[in-house]
Amino acid sequence: MPTWIDDAIFYHIYPLGLLDALGAGAGEVQRHRLRSIHEWTDHIRTLGCTALYLGPVFASATHGYDTTDYTRVDPRLGDNQDLADLVAHCHGAGIRVVLDGVFNHVGREFPAFRDVLDHGEASPYRDWFADLAFGQQSPLGDPFTYTAWAGNFELVKLNLANADVRAHLFAAVRMWFAGFGIDGIRFDAADSIDQDFLREMAAVCREANPECWLMGEVVHGDYREWAGPGMLDSCTNYECFKGLYSSFNDRNMHEIGWSLNRQFGPEGIYRDLRLYAFADNHDVDRVASLLTRTGDLASLYTVLFSMPGVPAIYYGSEWGIRGEKHDGNDAPLRPAFAWPVSEHEIPEPWLVPHIARLAEIRRGAPALRHGDYAQLHVASEQLAFLRMADRDIAVVVVNAGEAAVSLDLSVAVPDGTVLTDQLDPTVSATVAAGSLTVSLVPDSARILTGSTRG
Numbered sequence: 315m316p317t318w319i320d321d322a323i324f325y326h327i328y329p330l331g332l333l334d335a336l337g338a339g340a341g342e343v344q345r346h347r348l349r350s351i352h353e354w355t356d357h358i359r360t361l362g363c364t365a366l367y368l369g370p371v372f373a374s375a376t377h378g379y380d381t382t383d384y385t386r387v388d389p390r391l392g393d394n395q396d397l398a399d400l401v402a403h404c405h406g407a408g409i410r411v412v413l414d415g416v417f418n419h420v421g422r423e424f425p426a427f428r429d430v431l432d433h434g435e436a437s438p439y440r441d442w443f444a445d446l447a448f449g450q451q452s453p454l455g456d457p458f459t460y461t462a463w464a465g466n467f468e469l470v471k472l473n474l475a476n477a478d479v480r481a482h483l484f485a486a487v488r489m490w491f492a493g494f495g496i497d498g499i500r501f502d503a504a505d506s507i508d509q510d511f512l513r514e515m516a517a518v519c520r521e522a523n524p525e526c527w528l529m530g531e532v533v534h535g536d537y538r539e540w541a542g543p544g545m546l547d548s549c550t551n552y553e554c555f556k557g558l559y560s561s562f563n564d565r566n567m568h569e570i571g572w573s574l575n576r577q578f579g580p581e582g583i584y585r586d587l588r589l590y591a592f593a594d595n596h597d598v599d600r601v602a603s604l605l606t607r608t609g610d611l612a613s614l615y616t617v618l619f620s621m622p623g624v625p626a627i628y629y630g631s632e633w634g635i636r637g638e639k640h641d642g643n644d645a646p647l648r649p650a651f652a653w654p655v656s657e658h659e660i661p662e663p664w665l666v667p668h669i670a671r672l673a674e675i676r677r678g679a680p681a682l683r684h685g686d687y688a689q690l691h692v693a694s695e696q697l698a699f700l701r702m703a704d705r706d707i708a709v710v711v712v713n714a715g716e717a718a719v720s721l722d723l724s725v726a727v728p729d730g731t732v733l734t735d736q737l738d739p740t741v742s743a744t745v746a747a748g749s750l751t752v753s754l755v756p757d758s759a760r761i762l763t764g765s766t767r768g
Contacts, residue, residue, distance in 0.1 A: 318350075321617075323625050324363060326592070327368055331647075332651055336645065336648065346396050347392055348396040348397060351400055353653040354653055359408070361670050368413055368414065370502075373386045380419075384482070401496060414499075417511070418472065420470055426442045430446070431436065432651065434448065438766065442478065445461040471506075484514075487499070487515065501531060504532055507568065509540070512540065513544055517563065527547050529547060534552070537589065541589075548587060551590060555560025559614065567712065574687060578621075584622075591618055591621060591626065592626045594647075596628065596648055613757065613758070615668065616710070617712060619675070619682070620710045621687070622701075627669065629651075631656070632653065633660040634665050671737070675736040679701075680706045681707055682763075683699035685706065687701060698712070707766065709752070709761075711754060714757065717756055718753065718756060721753075723749065728766050730744065734762060742762075
Protein backbone atom coordinates (compact mmCIF):
# COMPACT_ATOMS: atom_id res chain seq x y z
CA MET A 315 0.00 0.00 0.00
CA PRO A 316 1.57 3.35 -0.98
CA THR A 317 2.20 5.77 1.87
CA TRP A 318 0.29 8.62 0.21
CA ILE A 319 -3.09 6.96 -0.19
CA ASP A 320 -4.40 7.58 3.35
CA ASP A 321 -4.18 11.32 2.69
CA ALA A 322 -5.62 11.15 -0.83
CA ILE A 323 -8.88 12.63 -2.05
CA PHE A 324 -9.57 11.93 -5.72
CA TYR A 325 -11.03 14.10 -8.45
CA HIS A 326 -12.31 11.93 -11.30
CA ILE A 327 -12.34 13.27 -14.85
CA TYR A 328 -13.65 11.48 -17.91
CA PRO A 329 -11.49 13.37 -20.46
CA LEU A 330 -13.34 12.49 -23.67
CA GLY A 331 -16.50 13.91 -22.11
CA LEU A 332 -15.15 16.90 -20.22
CA LEU A 333 -13.12 18.03 -23.24
CA ASP A 334 -15.97 17.61 -25.73
CA ALA A 335 -14.16 14.93 -27.72
CA LEU A 336 -16.78 12.17 -27.74
CA GLY A 337 -18.50 13.36 -30.88
CA ALA A 338 -15.27 14.11 -32.70
CA GLY A 339 -14.79 10.67 -34.21
CA ALA A 340 -11.61 8.63 -34.17
CA GLY A 341 -10.48 10.05 -37.50
CA GLU A 342 -10.44 13.66 -36.34
CA VAL A 343 -7.28 15.66 -36.85
CA GLN A 344 -5.25 15.68 -33.66
CA ARG A 345 -6.48 18.19 -31.07
CA HIS A 346 -4.45 18.99 -27.96
CA ARG A 347 -7.43 19.00 -25.63
CA LEU A 348 -5.54 17.51 -22.66
CA ARG A 349 -3.75 20.81 -22.23
CA SER A 350 -7.06 22.33 -21.08
CA ILE A 351 -7.01 20.22 -17.92
CA HIS A 352 -4.09 22.36 -16.69
CA GLU A 353 -6.68 25.07 -16.09
CA TRP A 354 -8.62 22.79 -13.72
CA THR A 355 -5.85 22.14 -11.22
CA ASP A 356 -6.54 25.24 -9.09
CA HIS A 357 -10.18 24.17 -8.80
CA ILE A 358 -9.15 20.61 -7.96
CA ARG A 359 -6.89 21.93 -5.19
CA THR A 360 -9.60 24.31 -3.94
CA LEU A 361 -11.82 21.28 -3.43
CA GLY A 362 -9.07 19.72 -1.35
CA CYS A 363 -8.38 16.93 -3.83
CA THR A 364 -4.84 15.59 -3.95
CA ALA A 365 -5.14 13.01 -6.73
CA LEU A 366 -6.60 12.93 -10.23
CA TYR A 367 -8.13 9.82 -11.73
CA LEU A 368 -8.24 10.25 -15.49
CA GLY A 369 -10.64 8.06 -17.45
CA PRO A 370 -9.36 6.49 -20.67
CA VAL A 371 -6.80 8.57 -22.54
CA PHE A 372 -5.33 6.06 -25.00
CA ALA A 373 -6.34 5.69 -28.63
CA SER A 374 -9.82 4.27 -29.18
CA ALA A 375 -12.61 4.39 -31.72
CA THR A 376 -15.43 5.74 -29.54
CA HIS A 377 -15.79 6.04 -25.75
CA GLY A 378 -12.24 5.15 -24.72
CA TYR A 379 -12.91 1.66 -23.42
CA ASP A 380 -12.46 0.17 -26.92
CA THR A 381 -8.69 0.60 -27.01
CA THR A 382 -6.90 0.54 -30.36
CA ASP A 383 -3.39 1.43 -29.12
CA TYR A 384 -2.13 1.15 -25.54
CA THR A 385 0.94 3.26 -26.21
CA ARG A 386 -0.52 6.30 -27.97
CA VAL A 387 -2.72 9.02 -26.51
CA ASP A 388 -6.05 9.35 -28.31
CA PRO A 389 -5.57 11.97 -31.05
CA ARG A 390 -8.88 13.52 -29.99
CA LEU A 391 -7.14 14.40 -26.71
CA GLY A 392 -3.65 15.17 -27.96
CA ASP A 393 -0.34 13.33 -28.06
CA ASN A 394 1.95 11.55 -25.65
CA GLN A 395 3.81 14.74 -24.81
CA ASP A 396 0.53 16.37 -23.78
CA LEU A 397 -0.09 13.58 -21.28
CA ALA A 398 3.47 13.73 -19.94
CA ASP A 399 3.14 17.50 -19.55
CA LEU A 400 -0.21 17.14 -17.77
CA VAL A 401 1.18 14.64 -15.27
CA ALA A 402 4.18 16.88 -14.63
CA HIS A 403 1.89 19.89 -14.18
CA CYS A 404 -0.27 17.98 -11.69
CA HIS A 405 2.76 16.82 -9.77
CA GLY A 406 3.92 20.42 -9.57
CA ALA A 407 0.56 21.28 -8.03
CA GLY A 408 0.81 18.43 -5.51
CA ILE A 409 -1.68 16.22 -7.35
CA ARG A 410 -1.05 12.52 -8.04
CA VAL A 411 -2.30 11.03 -11.32
CA VAL A 412 -3.92 7.63 -11.85
CA LEU A 413 -4.85 6.38 -15.33
CA ASP A 414 -7.55 4.02 -16.52
CA GLY A 415 -6.17 0.64 -17.60
CA VAL A 416 -8.53 -1.27 -19.89
CA PHE A 417 -7.03 -4.74 -20.04
CA ASN A 418 -10.07 -7.00 -20.21
CA HIS A 419 -11.06 -6.08 -23.75
CA VAL A 420 -10.15 -4.02 -26.81
CA GLY A 421 -12.02 -2.45 -29.70
CA ARG A 422 -12.47 -4.09 -33.08
CA GLU A 423 -9.97 -1.62 -34.56
CA PHE A 424 -7.21 -3.00 -32.34
CA PRO A 425 -4.49 -3.97 -34.87
CA ALA A 426 -4.24 -7.60 -33.76
CA PHE A 427 -7.98 -8.07 -34.17
CA ARG A 428 -7.90 -6.35 -37.55
CA ASP A 429 -5.22 -8.85 -38.56
CA VAL A 430 -7.55 -11.72 -37.67
CA LEU A 431 -10.30 -10.10 -39.72
CA ASP A 432 -7.92 -9.74 -42.67
CA HIS A 433 -6.10 -13.06 -42.52
CA GLY A 434 -8.47 -15.40 -40.74
CA GLU A 435 -7.01 -18.65 -39.45
CA ALA A 436 -3.58 -17.69 -40.83
CA SER A 437 -3.32 -14.69 -38.47
CA PRO A 438 -0.59 -15.02 -35.83
CA TYR A 439 -2.97 -13.18 -33.46
CA ARG A 440 -5.83 -15.66 -33.57
CA ASP A 441 -5.01 -16.79 -30.02
CA TRP A 442 -4.94 -13.25 -28.62
CA PHE A 443 -8.69 -13.22 -28.08
CA ALA A 444 -10.86 -15.19 -25.67
CA ASP A 445 -12.64 -18.21 -27.14
CA LEU A 446 -12.07 -17.14 -30.73
CA ALA A 447 -13.31 -20.01 -32.92
CA PHE A 448 -13.68 -20.30 -36.69
CA GLY A 449 -16.53 -22.06 -38.42
CA GLN A 450 -19.28 -20.00 -36.81
CA GLN A 451 -20.49 -16.48 -37.41
CA SER A 452 -20.44 -13.68 -34.85
CA PRO A 453 -23.45 -11.35 -34.42
CA LEU A 454 -21.49 -8.78 -36.45
CA GLY A 455 -21.03 -11.13 -39.39
CA ASP A 456 -17.45 -12.22 -38.75
CA PRO A 457 -16.53 -15.76 -39.93
CA PHE A 458 -15.66 -16.65 -36.33
CA THR A 459 -17.03 -16.18 -32.82
CA TYR A 460 -15.36 -14.73 -29.75
CA THR A 461 -16.20 -13.69 -26.22
CA ALA A 462 -17.42 -10.12 -26.00
CA TRP A 463 -17.58 -7.83 -22.99
CA ALA A 464 -21.07 -8.10 -21.47
CA GLY A 465 -22.46 -9.25 -24.82
CA ASN A 466 -21.23 -6.11 -26.60
CA PHE A 467 -19.40 -7.45 -29.66
CA GLU A 468 -17.76 -4.08 -30.29
CA LEU A 469 -15.62 -4.95 -27.24
CA VAL A 470 -13.47 -8.04 -27.82
CA LYS A 471 -12.25 -9.86 -24.73
CA LEU A 472 -8.50 -10.48 -24.66
CA ASN A 473 -7.05 -13.90 -23.92
CA LEU A 474 -5.02 -12.83 -20.89
CA ALA A 475 -3.57 -16.32 -20.51
CA ASN A 476 -1.67 -15.81 -23.77
CA ALA A 477 1.99 -15.01 -23.10
CA ASP A 478 2.24 -12.60 -26.04
CA VAL A 479 -0.85 -10.68 -24.91
CA ARG A 480 0.60 -10.36 -21.43
CA ALA A 481 3.95 -9.22 -22.77
CA HIS A 482 2.20 -6.60 -24.94
CA LEU A 483 0.22 -5.19 -22.01
CA PHE A 484 3.13 -5.33 -19.56
CA ALA A 485 5.34 -3.41 -22.00
CA ALA A 486 2.66 -0.76 -22.43
CA VAL A 487 2.25 -0.30 -18.69
CA ARG A 488 5.99 -0.05 -18.13
CA MET A 489 5.97 2.72 -20.71
CA TRP A 490 3.13 4.52 -18.86
CA PHE A 491 5.19 4.65 -15.69
CA ALA A 492 8.51 5.47 -17.33
CA GLY A 493 7.23 7.85 -20.00
CA PHE A 494 4.43 9.65 -18.18
CA GLY A 495 5.43 9.33 -14.52
CA ILE A 496 1.98 8.19 -13.38
CA ASP A 497 1.16 7.25 -9.79
CA GLY A 498 -1.20 4.35 -10.35
CA ILE A 499 -3.79 2.55 -12.44
CA ARG A 500 -7.51 1.93 -12.15
CA PHE A 501 -8.24 -1.51 -13.62
CA ASP A 502 -11.42 -1.40 -15.66
CA ALA A 503 -13.70 -4.45 -15.30
CA ALA A 504 -11.30 -6.01 -12.82
CA ASP A 505 -13.97 -8.46 -11.70
CA SER A 506 -13.83 -10.04 -15.17
CA ILE A 507 -10.04 -10.35 -15.30
CA ASP A 508 -8.12 -13.51 -14.49
CA GLN A 509 -6.54 -13.12 -11.06
CA ASP A 510 -3.23 -14.63 -12.14
CA PHE A 511 -2.96 -11.86 -14.71
CA LEU A 512 -3.80 -9.23 -12.09
CA ARG A 513 -1.16 -10.61 -9.75
CA GLU A 514 1.52 -10.54 -12.45
CA MET A 515 0.44 -7.10 -13.66
CA ALA A 516 0.53 -5.77 -10.10
CA ALA A 517 4.13 -6.98 -9.76
CA VAL A 518 5.05 -5.24 -13.03
CA CYS A 519 3.50 -1.99 -11.81
CA ARG A 520 5.20 -2.10 -8.42
CA GLU A 521 8.54 -2.83 -10.01
CA ALA A 522 8.05 0.25 -12.18
CA ASN A 523 6.86 2.42 -9.27
CA PRO A 524 6.94 0.94 -5.75
CA GLU A 525 4.65 3.74 -4.55
CA CYS A 526 1.97 3.20 -7.18
CA TRP A 527 -1.68 2.64 -6.22
CA LEU A 528 -3.67 -0.07 -8.00
CA MET A 529 -7.47 -0.02 -7.81
CA GLY A 530 -9.92 -2.41 -9.47
CA GLU A 531 -13.41 -1.75 -10.73
CA VAL A 532 -15.49 -4.41 -8.96
CA VAL A 533 -19.27 -4.05 -8.99
CA HIS A 534 -20.31 -7.26 -7.25
CA GLY A 535 -18.51 -9.82 -5.12
CA ASP A 536 -16.03 -10.00 -2.28
CA TYR A 537 -13.42 -7.28 -2.79
CA ARG A 538 -10.80 -9.47 -1.09
CA GLU A 539 -10.70 -11.64 -4.22
CA TRP A 540 -9.06 -8.78 -6.11
CA ALA A 541 -7.38 -6.65 -3.42
CA GLY A 542 -4.83 -7.78 -0.87
CA PRO A 543 -1.18 -8.83 -0.57
CA GLY A 544 0.34 -9.38 -4.00
CA MET A 545 -2.85 -8.21 -5.72
CA LEU A 546 -4.48 -4.80 -6.18
CA ASP A 547 -4.51 -2.27 -3.35
CA SER A 548 -8.18 -1.36 -3.53
CA CYS A 549 -11.54 -1.78 -5.24
CA THR A 550 -14.50 0.44 -6.03
CA ASN A 551 -16.91 0.39 -3.09
CA TYR A 552 -20.12 -0.13 -5.04
CA GLU A 553 -21.89 -1.54 -2.00
CA CYS A 554 -21.60 1.76 -0.13
CA PHE A 555 -22.24 3.78 -3.29
CA LYS A 556 -25.71 2.29 -3.42
CA GLY A 557 -26.19 2.44 0.33
CA LEU A 558 -25.38 6.13 0.52
CA TYR A 559 -28.09 7.50 -1.75
CA SER A 560 -30.77 4.91 -1.01
CA SER A 561 -30.37 5.34 2.77
CA PHE A 562 -31.26 9.01 2.41
CA ASN A 563 -34.01 8.42 -0.15
CA ASP A 564 -35.69 5.72 1.92
CA ARG A 565 -34.97 7.39 5.25
CA ASN A 566 -33.39 4.08 6.19
CA MET A 567 -29.92 4.71 7.59
CA HIS A 568 -29.82 1.05 8.58
CA GLU A 569 -28.69 0.24 5.03
CA ILE A 570 -25.51 2.30 4.95
CA GLY A 571 -24.96 1.58 8.65
CA TRP A 572 -25.10 -2.17 8.01
CA SER A 573 -22.67 -1.93 5.10
CA LEU A 574 -20.16 0.22 6.96
CA ASN A 575 -20.24 -2.05 9.99
CA ARG A 576 -19.95 -5.19 7.85
CA GLN A 577 -17.02 -3.74 5.96
CA PHE A 578 -15.10 -1.79 8.59
CA GLY A 579 -16.50 -2.50 12.06
CA PRO A 580 -14.64 -4.49 14.75
CA GLU A 581 -15.24 -7.69 12.77
CA GLY A 582 -15.26 -5.93 9.41
CA ILE A 583 -14.11 -7.95 6.44
CA TYR A 584 -12.36 -4.99 4.74
CA ARG A 585 -10.71 -3.37 7.74
CA ASP A 586 -7.30 -3.70 6.06
CA LEU A 587 -8.42 -2.24 2.72
CA ARG A 588 -8.69 1.39 1.65
CA LEU A 589 -11.66 1.07 -0.69
CA TYR A 590 -12.42 3.74 -3.29
CA ALA A 591 -15.50 5.59 -1.97
CA PHE A 592 -17.66 7.53 -4.40
CA ALA A 593 -21.11 9.08 -4.74
CA ASP A 594 -21.24 8.71 -8.53
CA ASN A 595 -19.02 8.16 -11.57
CA HIS A 596 -19.05 7.96 -15.37
CA ASP A 597 -21.18 4.78 -15.39
CA VAL A 598 -24.01 5.68 -12.99
CA ASP A 599 -26.55 8.48 -12.66
CA ARG A 600 -25.28 11.65 -11.00
CA VAL A 601 -25.86 11.69 -7.26
CA ALA A 602 -27.98 14.86 -7.52
CA SER A 603 -30.29 12.90 -9.82
CA LEU A 604 -30.23 9.80 -7.63
CA LEU A 605 -31.31 11.70 -4.53
CA THR A 606 -34.98 12.44 -3.96
CA ARG A 607 -34.09 15.58 -2.04
CA THR A 608 -31.18 17.72 -3.18
CA GLY A 609 -30.72 19.02 0.35
CA ASP A 610 -29.38 15.60 1.33
CA LEU A 611 -26.24 16.26 -0.70
CA ALA A 612 -24.61 17.98 2.28
CA SER A 613 -25.05 15.08 4.69
CA LEU A 614 -24.32 12.46 2.03
CA TYR A 615 -20.95 14.02 1.25
CA THR A 616 -20.30 14.39 4.98
CA VAL A 617 -20.63 10.61 5.35
CA LEU A 618 -18.55 10.02 2.20
CA PHE A 619 -15.64 12.09 3.52
CA SER A 620 -15.75 10.67 7.05
CA MET A 621 -16.33 6.94 6.42
CA PRO A 622 -13.35 4.61 5.92
CA GLY A 623 -11.88 4.60 2.44
CA VAL A 624 -10.49 6.98 -0.16
CA PRO A 625 -13.13 9.57 -1.12
CA ALA A 626 -13.61 10.71 -4.71
CA ILE A 627 -15.51 13.48 -6.49
CA TYR A 628 -16.69 13.00 -10.07
CA TYR A 629 -16.20 16.14 -12.12
CA GLY A 630 -19.23 18.40 -12.07
CA SER A 631 -20.93 16.69 -9.14
CA GLU A 632 -19.34 19.21 -6.80
CA TRP A 633 -21.80 21.68 -8.34
CA GLY A 634 -24.78 19.38 -7.95
CA ILE A 635 -25.29 18.90 -11.69
CA ARG A 636 -27.82 16.30 -12.78
CA GLY A 637 -27.33 13.49 -15.24
CA GLU A 638 -29.23 10.30 -15.99
CA LYS A 639 -28.74 7.48 -18.46
CA HIS A 640 -31.36 7.23 -21.20
CA ASP A 641 -31.82 3.89 -22.97
CA GLY A 642 -28.30 2.87 -22.03
CA ASN A 643 -26.78 6.12 -23.33
CA ASP A 644 -24.02 7.31 -20.99
CA ALA A 645 -23.56 10.71 -22.68
CA PRO A 646 -25.67 12.62 -20.08
CA LEU A 647 -23.26 11.39 -17.41
CA ARG A 648 -20.21 12.69 -19.27
CA PRO A 649 -20.85 16.33 -20.20
CA ALA A 650 -18.41 18.87 -21.60
CA PHE A 651 -17.39 21.93 -19.62
CA ALA A 652 -15.17 24.83 -20.60
CA TRP A 653 -13.16 26.47 -17.85
CA PRO A 654 -14.20 28.68 -16.19
CA VAL A 655 -17.60 27.06 -15.82
CA SER A 656 -20.44 29.54 -16.21
CA GLU A 657 -22.76 30.26 -13.28
CA HIS A 658 -25.84 28.92 -15.07
CA GLU A 659 -24.16 25.49 -15.18
CA ILE A 660 -23.87 25.37 -11.38
CA PRO A 661 -27.22 24.44 -9.80
CA GLU A 662 -25.87 24.11 -6.23
CA PRO A 663 -23.14 26.76 -5.72
CA TRP A 664 -23.05 26.11 -1.95
CA LEU A 665 -21.77 22.57 -2.43
CA VAL A 666 -18.18 23.40 -3.45
CA PRO A 667 -17.33 25.22 -0.20
CA HIS A 668 -19.02 22.44 1.77
CA ILE A 669 -16.91 19.77 0.06
CA ALA A 670 -13.78 21.90 0.47
CA ARG A 671 -14.54 22.19 4.19
CA LEU A 672 -15.02 18.42 4.46
CA ALA A 673 -11.65 17.88 2.78
CA GLU A 674 -10.03 20.34 5.20
CA ILE A 675 -11.60 18.55 8.18
CA ARG A 676 -10.40 15.20 6.86
CA ARG A 677 -6.86 16.53 6.38
CA GLY A 678 -6.75 17.69 9.99
CA ALA A 679 -8.18 14.50 11.52
CA PRO A 680 -6.01 11.35 11.47
CA ALA A 681 -9.02 9.43 12.78
CA LEU A 682 -10.96 10.18 9.59
CA ARG A 683 -8.07 9.31 7.29
CA HIS A 684 -7.09 5.96 8.72
CA GLY A 685 -8.86 5.34 12.04
CA ASP A 686 -10.85 2.31 13.13
CA TYR A 687 -14.62 2.33 12.69
CA ALA A 688 -17.29 1.58 15.30
CA GLN A 689 -21.02 2.12 14.96
CA LEU A 690 -22.53 4.10 17.84
CA HIS A 691 -26.16 4.44 16.84
CA VAL A 692 -28.42 3.66 13.91
CA ALA A 693 -32.11 4.36 13.39
CA SER A 694 -34.32 5.04 10.40
CA GLU A 695 -33.21 8.66 10.14
CA GLN A 696 -30.04 8.84 12.23
CA LEU A 697 -26.57 7.35 12.05
CA ALA A 698 -23.61 7.86 14.35
CA PHE A 699 -20.18 6.29 14.25
CA LEU A 700 -16.80 6.63 15.92
CA ARG A 701 -13.42 6.78 14.20
CA MET A 702 -10.25 6.44 16.29
CA ALA A 703 -6.55 6.51 15.42
CA ASP A 704 -4.36 6.24 18.52
CA ARG A 705 -5.62 9.14 20.65
CA ASP A 706 -7.32 11.07 17.86
CA ILE A 707 -11.11 10.79 17.86
CA ALA A 708 -13.92 11.68 15.47
CA VAL A 709 -17.61 11.14 16.11
CA VAL A 710 -19.83 11.59 13.04
CA VAL A 711 -23.56 12.04 13.57
CA VAL A 712 -26.19 12.41 10.84
CA ASN A 713 -29.84 13.39 11.24
CA ALA A 714 -31.75 12.77 8.01
CA GLY A 715 -35.09 13.51 9.66
CA GLU A 716 -37.33 16.55 9.50
CA ALA A 717 -37.32 16.96 13.29
CA ALA A 718 -34.56 17.97 15.67
CA VAL A 719 -33.04 15.16 17.74
CA SER A 720 -30.80 14.71 20.74
CA LEU A 721 -28.81 11.48 20.93
CA ASP A 722 -27.00 10.00 23.92
CA LEU A 723 -24.12 8.00 22.49
CA SER A 724 -22.14 5.45 24.47
CA VAL A 725 -18.49 5.95 23.57
CA ALA A 726 -15.36 4.11 24.67
CA VAL A 727 -13.58 7.40 25.25
CA PRO A 728 -12.22 8.76 28.57
CA ASP A 729 -14.59 10.99 30.53
CA GLY A 730 -13.78 14.65 30.23
CA THR A 731 -12.75 14.37 26.58
CA VAL A 732 -14.01 17.47 24.74
CA LEU A 733 -15.04 17.12 21.12
CA THR A 734 -15.66 20.11 18.85
CA ASP A 735 -17.94 20.09 15.81
CA GLN A 736 -15.76 20.96 12.85
CA LEU A 737 -18.79 21.93 10.76
CA ASP A 738 -19.87 24.41 13.46
CA PRO A 739 -16.98 25.12 15.88
CA THR A 740 -19.32 26.98 18.24
CA VAL A 741 -20.68 23.56 19.24
CA SER A 742 -18.82 21.15 21.49
CA ALA A 743 -19.66 18.16 23.64
CA THR A 744 -17.92 16.52 26.58
CA VAL A 745 -17.82 12.82 27.36
CA ALA A 746 -19.38 12.13 30.78
CA ALA A 747 -20.02 8.72 32.32
CA GLY A 748 -19.04 7.10 29.05
CA SER A 749 -21.69 9.01 27.12
CA LEU A 750 -21.76 11.86 24.63
CA THR A 751 -24.91 13.93 24.08
CA VAL A 752 -25.27 15.36 20.60
CA SER A 753 -28.12 17.57 19.41
CA LEU A 754 -28.92 18.13 15.74
CA VAL A 755 -31.37 20.28 13.85
CA PRO A 756 -33.32 18.66 10.96
CA ASP A 757 -31.34 17.47 7.95
CA SER A 758 -27.93 18.09 9.42
CA ALA A 759 -24.69 16.43 10.45
CA ARG A 760 -21.84 16.93 12.88
CA ILE A 761 -18.19 15.89 12.78
CA LEU A 762 -16.97 16.12 16.37
CA THR A 763 -13.20 15.75 16.75
CA GLY A 764 -10.80 15.78 19.63
CA SER A 765 -8.01 13.93 21.36
CA THR A 766 -7.44 11.99 24.55
CA ARG A 767 -3.95 13.45 24.88
CA GLY A 768 -3.36 14.89 28.30
